[in-house]
Amino acid sequence: MLEPRAEFNEQFWSGLEKHFDQKGFLVGLTSIYWRESWKYGERAFRYCNHDIGHAMACLSFSANLLGWKTTYLNSLSTEEIGIILGLQKTTWKEFEREEPELLLFVHEDSEDFDRRNIPPDIINSFDSLHFNGEPNQLSKDHEDWYVIDEVSSETSKPVTKGEIYCYKEHEYFEKEIPEMSGEGAIRQRRSAQSYDGNTAITKNEFFTISDKTIPRSHSAPFDLEPGDISVHLLIYVHRIVGLDSGLYFLIRNEEDLADVKQNCHPYFFWKMVHDAPNMLNLYLLQKGDFRQEATFASCQQDIAGDGAFSVGMIAKFKENVENNPFLYRRLFWETGMIGQVLYLEAEAHSVRGTGIGCFFDDVVHKLLGFDDNTYQSLYHFTIGGALEDTRITTLPPYHHLKNCKS
Numbered sequence: 001m002l003e004p005r006a007e008f009n010e011q012f013w014s015g016l017e018k019h020f021d022q023k024g025f026l027v028g029l030t031s032i033y034w035r036e037s038w039k040y041g042e043r044a045f046r047y048c049n050h051d052i053g054h055a056m057a058c059l060s061f062s063a064n065l066l067g068w069k070t071t072y073l074n075s076l077s078t079e080e081i082g083i084i085l086g087l088q089k090t091t092w093k094e095f096e097r098e099e100p101e102l103l104l105f106v107h108e109d110s111e112d113f114d115r116r117n118i119p120p121d122i123i124n125s126f127d128s129l130h131f132n133g134e135p136n137q138l139s140k141d142h143e144d145w146y147v148i149d150e151v152s153s154e155t156s157k158p159v160t161k162g163e164i165y166c167y168k169e170h171e172y173f174e175k176e177i178p179e180m181s182g183e184g185a186i187r188q189r190r191s192a193q194s195y196d197g198n199t200a201i202t203k204n205e206f207f208t209i210s211d212k213t214i215p216r217s218h219s220a221p222f223d224l225e226p227g228d229i230s231v232h233l234l235i236y237v238h239r240i241v242g243l244d245s246g247l248y249f250l251i252r253n254e255e256d257l258a259d260v261k262q263n264c265h266p267y268f269f270w271k272m273v274h275d276a277p278n279m280l281n282l283y284l285l286q287k288g289d290f291r292q293e294a295t296f297a298s299c300q301q302d303i304a305g306d307g308a309f310s311v312g313m314i315a316k317f318k319e320n321v322e323n324n325p326f327l328y329r330r331l332f333w334e335t336g337m338i339g340q341v342l343y344l345e346a347e348a349h350s351v352r353g354t355g356i357g358c359f360f361d362d363v364v365h366k367l368l369g370f371d372d373n374t375y376q377s378l379y380h381f382t383i384g385g386a387l388e389d390t391r392i393t394t395l396p397p398y399h400h401l402k403n404c405k406s
């Protein structure tokens, strides 16, 4: 489905290559809110941003398998990205506007790559290009979910100083390379539509999967540098052999531990799980059967209670978003990236995952004891033994292109 939108010569590109001092290519991600809001209404804004996070991780993993690295150019403003992608020059159909989200540079995997910006003169040179094409009309009728445009405009990113983010380099808990290849996991990944309410995973499998959500500087997907780590995992353990059922909390950024604790009910244990790997700040909050609570919090979807465990992603919210409204988008990106890691890890361990964008944040906050949105639930996820729907045919990826001649 690739379509050339604008052409330029080598000289045009050489300015960028000189700036980056690397060969590579740019990938821009954008959202057409209407593609989600026709179905989900206001919630479309968050779903689009969840999807951006999933796509960021997909790109990072895929580039990594080819020996490349993906770097998020975090200095650029939303407007600059729009110029580079030619979105400003496009005439949009009413209610079907496309929003610039972020620009990534895919390049050789070199340790010393330190560029996170594109100089203004190069950005402006994109403005001189002729952009082809006219957007298709997606729908005849529309609903005006104007609050989405409001929040989109409030959260657009200004130009900022390029930041390099370093995460800790700790060994992975998993020492043996799994039998399934990265490509295999990516190609077979699907969402489970229902779970058997029976399959359990082992404690070590759970530790392995959770450990992969902790960023490392030199490993995909977080080597893309999404920013400061602000999302933690509330985990409802349902069926994990060797681990009590109950509520757990995985702190992904130690700096927040005391603050999270202070915001939660005082009666939680906060007992560190001893045999968890070194770097896994995993705490037991409360033992018990939380299947019903998990299901209810995920809009009463059984998938949240019928798996081995499910997750509520809890972001440090109020302070982040008040200081920098753009973080409202970026926090969703972080949750989406975690979701993509969980999807692939589930496949690699012979279970299956499902992203859960429909959830009741107030219910989660009540369960944890939050009085305000200092911390905020932003995304849910579930993993377990999937029930296959045999009415649905699964064809290999790109099957539809097999008959194409070119």
Ligand SMILES: Cc1cc2nc3c(=O)[nH]c(=O)nc-3n(C[C@H](O)[C@H](O)[C@H](O)COP(=O)(O)O)c2cc1C
Pocket (backbone or CB within 6 Å): 047, 050, 051, 054, 189, 190, 191, 192, 193, 301, 303, 354, 355, 356, 357, 358
């Ligand atoms: C951000 C996001 C939110 C989702 N929310 C739900 C949900 O609330 N309930 C559900 O059953 N599936 C949910 N899904 C799964 C999607 O329905 C599924 O990804 C989509 O149908 C495509 O199928 P695939 O993942 O097998 O490629 C979600 C997926 C994503 C990425």
